[in-house]
Amino acid sequence: xxxxLFSKKPEMAEDPVCxxxxxxxxxxxxxxxxxxxxxxxxxxGCRVAFKKEPAAYLSGEKxxxx
Ligand SMILES: [Zn+2]
Numbered sequence: 001x002x003x004x005l006f007s008k009k010p011e012m013a014e015d016p017v018c019x020x021x022x023x024x025x026x027x028x029x030x031x032x033x034x035x036x037x038x039x040x041x042x043x044x045g046c047r048v049a050f051k052k053e054p055a056a057y058l059s060g061e062k063x064x065x066x
Contacts, residue, residue: 010023010025010026013027013039014040015029015040015046017041017047017050017057017063017064018042018063022042023040024040027042028043029041029042029043029045029046031047032050032051032054034054049064
């Protein structure tokens with residue numbers, strides 16, 4: 001008999017701009033799609049920065065220190 005899990009961990013995703021962990025069910029910075037993938041952001045500033053130059057952040061060429 002399986003015991004159901006009561007404390008379900010929230011699913012986390014990494015903000016591609018500042019590399020913070022963001023709750024996927026409630027990203028405070030919203031989401032953005034890039035090449036069919038959804039990215040999650042800690043704040044609107046990161047989302048705006050990512051949308052300007054998504055490739056630069058994904059390749060690690062650019063990053064933001066928080
Ligand atoms: Zn961020």
